[in-house]
Amino acid sequence: MKTIFFTGKGGVGKSTLAAAAAWQLAEKGYRVLTVSLDPAHNLGDIFGIKLHHRKKKFTSELYLQETDLEKAADEYIKNNMSIMKEVYGYLKTFNMDKYFSILKYSPGIEEYAALTSLEKILTKEEGCFDYIVFDTPPTGLTLHIFALPGVTLAWIERLIKIRKEILEKRYTIHNIKGKYIPEGVQLAYQEKDDKVIQKLYELQKRYEKVKSVLEGDDNSVSVVFNPDQLSLKESERLLEGLKELGLPVSHFFNNKLTEDNLKTAESVEAKLKKDNKSSTIKRIYYNDDNLSKGYMLNDDIAGLFIEQEGK
Ligand SMILES: Nc1ncnc2c1ncn2[C@@H]1O[C@H](COP(=O)(O)OP(=O)(O)OP(=O)(O)O)[C@@H](O)[C@H]1O
Numbered sequence: 269m270k271t272i273f274f275t276g277k278g279g280v281g282k283s284t285l286a287a288a289a290a291w292q293l294a295e296k297g298y299r300v301l302t303v304s305l306d307p308a309h310n311l312g313d314i315f316g317i318k319l320h321h322r323k324k325k326f327t328s329e330l331y332l333q334e335t336d337l338e339k340a341a342d343e344y345i346k347n348n349m350s351i352m353k354e355v356y357g358y359l360k361t362f363n364m365d366k367y368f369s370i371l372k373y374s375p376g377i378e379e380y381a382a383l384t385s386l387e388k389i390l391t392k393e394e395g396c397f398d399y400i401v402f403d404t405p406p407t408g409l410t411l412h413i414f415a416l417p418g419v420t421l422a423w424i425e426r427l428i429k430i431r432k433e434i435l436e437k438r439y440t441i442h443n444i445k446g447k448y449i450p451e452g453v454q455l456a457y458q459e460k461d462d463k464v465i466q467k468l469y470e471l472q473k474r475y476e477k478v479k480s481v482l483e484g485d486d487n488s489v490s491v492v493f494n495p496d497q498l499s500l501k502e503s504e505r506l507l508e509g510l511k512e513l514g515l516p517v518s519h520f521f522n523n524k525l526t527e528d529n530l531k532t533a534e535s536v537e538a539k540l541k542k543d544n545k546s547s548t549i550k551r552i553y554y555n556d557d558n559l560s561k562g563y564m565l566n567d568d569i570a571g572l573f574i575e576q577e578g579k
């Protein structure tokens with residue numbers, strides 16, 4: 269199963285090209301799922317149907333899904349709160365319920381919600397499709413989502429180390445003092461009995477999976493831009509971020525070309541090409557057919573991803 273991410277600045281055409289790539293791949297007989305990870309979805313609009321946050325069949329080969337990030341954020345917080353309540357139930361003053369509504373708006377929750385959705389989709393749909401095409405939010409949020417598995421894994425590793433030390437110390441104190449905790453409270457001394465460390469191992473496994481998919485050979489990241497200087501500047505920032513994360517760009521899409529912007533298009537392409545010699549650049553001309561279905565671009569987009577097979 270291959271995964272394709274369309275990234276780029278706001279409004280450059282990520283959703284349109286993701287939709288067109290998915291449509292073309294499905295037309296060639298591949299089983300394709302298109303997923304929007306953007307909180308401001310328009311995948312349904314592009315295909316002219318209503319998507320209710322569930323995977324929906326568009327043709328026999330093509331399925332569409334807009335992830336429900338608000339629900340994912342709620343689930344993420346509720347799930348973590350219930351684990352904490354269960355584990356720290358013996359602390360009578362520990363009451364997180366009152367913070368729920370505030371936590372929803374905490375920085376980073378949207379990114380974690382997107383990452384949780386991504387992880388769920390990758391696990392659930394494994395083997396069901398030949399391609400999963402992801403439409404992503406504009407640059408900043410996408411870079412955060414891509415960075416999260418690595419950042420989270422570093423934290424988890426540290427937390428596992430601390431938890432191990434806690435368990436060891438508990439065990440030592442227990443052996444010295446005997447029964448030192450109140451009636452009815454059971455504290456774990458060993459990893460196999462400790463819900464906290466088990467949860468950390470589970471999270472570690474899940475985030476490692478997402479990281480390995482993102483960094484794997486079956487994943488490709490495309491950057492969409494328009495022939496203008498602002499778009500170039502933001503593409504450069506995006507490329508820097510992707511490079512830091514070790515995610516190479518497979519294709520550039522120079523979208524919305526016209527005769528008027530051809531000169532700028534060439535200079536923008538030349539600048540991007542300089543530091544990214546192994547990536548291909550595909551030009552997509554401004555489509556003024558006023559198509560009611562935005563996914564029906566004439567240019568061949570799918571071909572780029574099929575050619576990669578067997579590499
Ligand atoms: N090649 C093209 N020719 C004509 N119009 C295009 C082309 N590509 C995209 N558009 C139009 O540009 C607008 C923005 O496109 P789109 O929604 O795909 O961008 P986006 O990068 O996904 O935006 P956002 O960052 O808001 O999600 C839409 O109106 C779309 O129809």
Ligand SMILES: [Mg+2]
Pocket residue numbers: 282283284306310403404
């Ligand atoms: Mg979009």
